Amino acid sequence: MDQLSSLPDIILHNILSRLPETDVVRTSVLSKAWLEKWYTFPILSFHDGYILKCLPPIQDIEMNRNIVRKRNTLIFCDYVKKRMQRFCDQSLTIKEFKLEVEDWHTFGLPYMSKDVDVWLKLAGESGVEVIEISQDRLEGDRQYYVLPMDVILVKSLTKLVLKREIRMDLTFMNHSTKFFSLRVLTLFAILLEDERKIEHFISFCPLLEYITLEFCYVLNRSGTSDLLTWKTFGIMKSLSLNGLQKLKGVRFFGVQDVFIDAPSLEELAYRPGRMNTPFIIDFERCRNLKKLYFKKTKTFFTDKWFLEQFPKFPFLESLELIFCSMSKKIDISSVRLKILKLTFCRGLKEIKIDAPNLLLCEYAFTRSIPIIHFLRSSSQLEVNVDFKMHYQSIYNMKRFVQNIKPLNVLVSLSLYLSIFSPPKNVLVSMNYLFDWFFHSKYLLVESMFTYLNYVGGNETKGLESFIPSSKHQKVARIL
Amino acid sequence: MAAEKSSIKIITLIAADGSVFEVEPNIVKEMKTVQSYIDELDQNTVSIPLPNVFGNDLAMIIEYCKKHASEEETKEAKEEFDFEFVKRMKSDDKLRLLQAASYLNMESFLQFMAKAIAAEIENQSVEFVRDYFQIESDFTPEEEAELRKENEWAFK
Numbered sequence: 001m002d003q004l005s006s007l008p009d010i011i012l013h014n015i016l017s018r019l020p021e022t023d024v025v026r027t028s029v030l031s032k033a034w035l036e037k038w039y040t041f042p043i044l045s046f047h048d049g050y051i052l053k054c055l056p057p058i059q060d061i062e063m064n065r066n067i068v069r070k071r072n073t074l075i076f077c078d079y080v081k082k083r084m085q086r087f088c089d090q091s092l093t094i095k096e097f098k099l100e101v102e103d104w105h106t107f108g109l110p111y112m113s114k115d116v117d118v119w120l121k122l123a124g125e126s127g128v129e130v131i132e133i134s135q136d137r138l139e140g141d142r143q144y145y146v147l148p149m150d151v152i153l154v155k156s157l158t159k160l161v162l163k164r165e166i167r168m169d170l171t172f173m174n175h176s177t178k179f180f181s182l183r184v185l186t187l188f189a190i191l192l193e194d195e196r197k198i199e200h201f202i203s204f205c206p207l208l209e210y211i212t213l214e215f216c217y218v219l220n221r222s223g224t225s226d227l228l229t230w231k232t233f234g235i236m237k238s239l240s241l242n243g244l245q246k247l248k249g250v251r252f253f254g255v256q257d258v259f260i261d262a263p264s265l266e267e268l269a270y271r272p273g274r275m276n277t278p279f280i281i282d283f284e285r286c287r288n289l290k291k292l293y294f295k296k297t298k299t300f301f302t303d304k305w306f307l308e309q310f311p312k313f314p315f316l317e318s319l320e321l322i323f324c325s326m327s328k329k330i331d332i333s334s335v336r337l338k339i340l341k342l343t344f345c346r347g348l349k350e351i352k353i354d355a356p357n358l359l360l361c362e363y364a365f366t367r368s369i370p371i372i373h374f375l376r377s378s379s380q381l382e383v384n385v386d387f388k389m390h391y392q393s394i395y396n397m398k399r400f401v402q403n404i405k406p407l408n409v410l411v412s413l414s415l416y417l418s419i420f421s422p423p424k425n426v427l428v429s430m431n432y433l434f435d436w437f438f439h440s441k442y443l444l445v446e447s448m449f450t451y452l453n454y455v456g457g458n459e460t461k462g463l464e465s466f467i468p469s470s471k472h473q474k475v476a477r478i479l
Numbered sequence: 480m481a482a483e484k485s486s487i488k489i490i491t492l493i494a495a496d497g498s499v500f501e502v503e504p505n506i507v508k509e510m511k512t513v514q515s516y517i518d519e520l521d522q523n524t525v526s527i528p529l530p531n532v533f534g535n536d537l538a539m540i541i542e543y544c545k546k547h548a549s550e551e552e553t554k555e556a557k558e559e560f561d562f563e564f565v566k567r568m569k570s571d572d573k574l575r576l577l578q579a580a581s582y583l584n585m586e587s588f589l590q591f592m593a594k595a596i597a598a599e600i601e602n603q604s605v606e607f608v609r610d611y612f613q614i615e616s617d618f619t620p621e622e623e624a625e626l627r628k629e630n631e632w633a634f635k
Contacts, residue, residue: 030614
């Protein structure tokens with residue numbers, strides 16, 4: 001007996017839980033004592049791509065693809081069944097059950113649905129706390145695995161993660177049982193009957209802390225469950241949430257209209273379903289928000305919003321906007337704000353930031369070049385600018401940097417140069433370019449190419465040689 | 480009685496090799512084995528023998544506890560300390576410290592050591608892991624071959 005296998009199971013299982021599944025399985029041959037630890041390890045994770053990888057690959061037998069997939073489906077199901085059976089026979093606890101299938105290996109979940117139903121039932125009876133099911137389908141008609149909800153909603157379940165082509169049949173939700181255990185619900189590209197059913201379901205889980213709904217679909221009214229085509233289902237049009245007292249974070253991507261009233265909500269991430277159609281996001285009552293993340297919203301973050309709505313969230317510490325259209329001029333004023341990230345936001349010409357406790361301001365852009373003013377700023381403020389630019393924009397860069405006021409807040413300037421073979425005069429101007437940024441402590445220049453070549457010249461110089469040495473630390477990195 | 484307990488100023492820990500450590504009560508709070516011993520005693524000064532922990536290891540554990548119990552240290556400073564702490568440990572230090580953490584019943588230190596050990600064996604061969612944990616296989620070659628075949632995919 002080695003020193004470690006004499007330790008309590010829970011400690012060795014703790015180590016195993018931090019390892020990838022392959023490493024975990026390999027510990028089974030270390031010794032008899034370790035085999036026993038592996039047999040009782042309560043986290044079961046099955047990925048068809050891993051488990052089938054020792055079989056001849058599909059490409060070799062392209063002609064009989066379906067035969068191979070049929071064989072693979074059987075082998076995979078057998079393997080999972082065998083491993084689950086031991087837990088069942090010995091009444092061992094299954095804490096986590098994870099299943100991941102891809103349809104280029106097997107036929108996917110709909111074809112093994114009877115087996116999956118049994119595994120889920122087993123997991124449910126073994127005290128499962130975490131269920132994660134995901135599938136990837138490349139081809140064929142959309143086939144859905146219908147999740148057996150009564151099996152899923154066992155008292156021990158705290159986290160449910162479902163990804164792609166799974167259908168949640170929520171019709172049974174008419175009775176009044178509440179699911180007090182569920183804390184985390186993540187649904188990605190899942191088919192839901194309609195918006196009201198998922199609202200109803202969520203209201204049955206009063207202690208939910210985190211909800212993620214990303215690109216889930218709902219059946220159109222005329223749609224029937226037998227014929228599922230793109231015409232019969234669409235994006236989620238609306239979602240209304242209230243009464244969840246413990247809710248800490250939500251992430252709604254691909255939902256057109258959202259209303260949330262959750263007093264304890266700290267994190268909200270949102271992106272509408274379609275960018276060019278009107279959307280509504282109402283979170284006015286979530287006064288304790290700390291983190292806001294918005295993506296691809298048009299005409300929401302106007303100067304008026306920053307003036308009238310923004311002060312309603314006095315605890316906001318982090319604001320992150322990606323691909324959002326904005327007003328030409330915005331004023332951001334906050335005592336609490338620590339992090340501000342604006343990534344590829346369009347339409348912005350001038351930003352005034354009055355945030356004495358701001359620690360990090362990140363700004364990424366490609367074309368438009370705004371003016372950034374810092375009115376009151378912390379001595380620890382770090383401003384990072386990321387400019388993915390074509391060499392022709394090099395002169396505009398100078399203007400932008402000179403516009404950041406006061407100048408000394410700029411800590412890092414990251415330039416991504418998309419230069420293949422720039423003309424000589426550009427490289428000469430790059431020398432000046434680096435001189436302009438004397439006030440930046442770090443200068444990161446990234447380029448795809450090890451050497452920038454002078455066109456028409458004999459000389460080849462490394463990127464580093466364009467960066468002047470000075471008292472500031474400058475970094476050049478070649479990707 | 481509560482007043483008496485709070486008057487404990489210094490706790491003496493005696494390691495397996497006889498080395499003695501004097502620590503403040505808030506440092507041992509994380510060591511549940513020690514804490515429950517203190518709670519049972521009704522004395523102003525306590526000295527606790529820890530026959531399963533060596534002096535060198537105990538010194539490291541106390542250093543860790545001091546850093547993490549400190550309210551003055553920032554989260555970043557603690558993370559930096561953890562990083563250096565792991566770097567300083569040799570492989571067998573980690574195994575001994577994990578056992579000590581188990582014996583002393585230290586929740587967060589156990590998590591910390593489990594993470595450090597997992598990082599060492601991640602993506603390593605069976606032979607490496609056996610060597611690392613000093614495990615001697617008690618399988619016959621046939622038994623091992625059979626097991627490997629059962630989960631063939633993990634050994635490719």
